[in-house]
Amino acid sequence: MNETKSARAGTEVTRTTTSGRTATGTSAAAVVSSSLTWMTRNSRPPAATTRSEDTMTKVESLEQVVRHLGGLWDTQRAVTALRDAGHGAGEQRQQEKRARWALRKLAVAGLLVKVQDRPVQYRATEK
Secondary structure (H helix, E strand, O other), X not given: OOOOEEEEOOEEEEOOOXXXXXXXXXXXXXXXXXXXXXXXXXXXXXXXXXXXXXXXXXXXXXXXXXXXXXOEEOHHHHHHHHHHOOOOOOOHHHHHHHHHHHHHHHXXXXXXXXXXXXXXXXXXXXX
16 A cells, blocks of 8 residues: 545645555654644543533632622622633623623522622622
8 A cells, every 4th residue: 555645624644555654754653643642732622521610610710709808799790700810701791691600609509699689689698
């Protein structure tokens, strides 16, 4: 079998000879190893894992700020706290959704108590 190289959409496919070496003298195992290394570095982890870990850090970040500052919390204050903690990616509406979600999680955990509906406000239970 002879080596064949073809390029499509910026990727290069190399076929090896029957001896297990490419025409440049590189072993097939080295080519596969370097390809796997590239794929590992450049591929993203599954979205579910990233999202779960990411949201937990948002809730933990907001929890730390709420424990430190206490007082009344609304959506805008939570958005500002999350942005200051480094979780300010996305459009304003997305940030508000994440902030409301984190506030609800903290309310379920018992750190916040809902004191008003529409606009929603929470009060910190402990400092």
